Amino acid sequence: KQEVTQIPAALSVPEGENLVLNCSFTDSAIYNLQWFRQDPGKGLTSLLLIQSSQREQTSGRLNASLDKSSGRSTLYIAASQPGDSATYLCAVDIIQGAQKLVFGQGTRLTINP
Amino acid sequence: SQTIHQWPATLVQPVGSPLSLECTVEGTSNPNLYWYRQAAGRGLQLLFYSVGIGQISSEVPQNLSASRPQDRQFILSSKKLLLSDSGFYLCAWTPKGGAYEQYFGPGTRLTVT
Numbered sequence: 001k002q003e004v005t006q007i008p009a010a011l012s013v014p015e016g017e018n019l020v021l022n023c024s025f026t027d028s029a030i031y032n033l034q035w036f037r038q039d040p041g042k043g044l045t046s047l048l049l050i051q052s053s054q055r056e057q058t059s060g061r062l063n064a065s066l067d068k069s070s071g072r073s074t075l076y077i078a079a080s081q082p083g084d085s086a087t088y089l090c091a092v093d094i095i096q097g098a099q100k101l102v103f104g105q106g107t108r109l110t111i112n113p
Numbered sequence: 114s115q116t117i118h119q120w121p122a123t124l125v126q127p128v129g130s131p132l133s134l135e136c137t138v139e140g141t142s143n144p145n146l147y148w149y150r151q152a153a154g155r156g157l158q159l160l161f162y163s164v165g166i167g168q169i170s171s172e173v174p175q176n177l178s179a180s181r182p183q184d185r186q187f188i189l190s191s192k193k194l195l196l197s198d199s200g201f202y203l204c205a206w207t208p209k210g211g212a213y214e215q216y217f218g219p220g221t222r223l224t225v226t
Contacts, residue, residue: 032212043203051212098164099215101157105158
């Protein structure tokens, strides 16, 4: 059974810092990995999708990497801003075609002005 | 562009009452559709997914059911709610045929009293 773990559960940093969020999964047989952002009381917003054949994806200040063999992904946020405060979730796609996602518990990120 | 709607946004129901949550997607056809639940202090749990009209896969044994009466409509139901059914219910969709991002609706906050 695929399990996804995100460490740390919560992180608080001052504005302007670069930071890394971690995601690990137990079974390397995944198709894709997706990073999401969730604001309190809201739905999920997709940030980045990394296909299984890719090593990383970038969008603006965000960079996500994927190492399937070690079962790890990282989300790098550059020059953090207070508006980046949210819960960040990673999810792995375990069935080709059905896009059946298994989620981690998330990292609650607070950026202090 | 594609849009996903969920209603109601919030719902308070007594134990033993029925439930019907609705999700509709605009701007696409033949999507994969998903129902998730996010309980307090827990991660997202996939409840049901559907790859087509009338095709429902259940992931977790429970007193909930799902139906897809139309291509872009997904309904989550229960005949008798339990206290443990309280949570944040999220609908999501993804295009078929490749590695695509999964897109989430705004969610329904259900409180069973």
